[in-house]
Amino acid sequence: MKFLVDNQLPIALARFLSSLGVECTHVLDLGLAQASDQKIWQWAKVSEKGGVSVYGLGRFPVTLYYEQWVRLSEHGDELKGFLEENRGKLKLRPKE
Numbered sequence: 828m829k830f831l832v833d834n835q836l837p838i839a840l841a842r843f844l845s846s847l848g849v850e851c852t853h854v855l856d857l858g859l860a861q862a863s864d865q866k867i868w869q870w871a872k873v874s875e876k877g878g879v880s881v882y883g884l885g886r887f888p889v890t891l892y893y894e895q896w897v898r899l900s901e902h903g904d905e906l907k908g909f910l911e912e913n914r915g916k917l918k919l920r921p922k923e
Contacts, residue, residue, distance in 0.1 A: 833867070834860055
């Protein structure tokens with residue numbers, strides 16, 4: 828499994844994981860420090876187990892498999908509606 832460490836985590840983490848033999852790259856190493864999430868997604872790969880992990884949503888990554896991505900995408904309008912209806916209840920993170 829390969830890891831791409833995003834900008835909110837220190838580059839030292841990528842270096843440490845690499846020193847342990849883990850295939851790991853930091854976005855700084857790719858020149859993507861100021862890149863949008865969409866640009867970083869271009870570097871995303873499907874894991875050997877067939878999942879794609881999304882990082883930065885919380886403390887741990889979320890891994891979804893094909894059928895889960897399909898089901899999630901089928902409910903895109905409903906999810907957007909839910910988010911807008913509950914905007915006042917949901918915590919908004921400040922932009923970095």
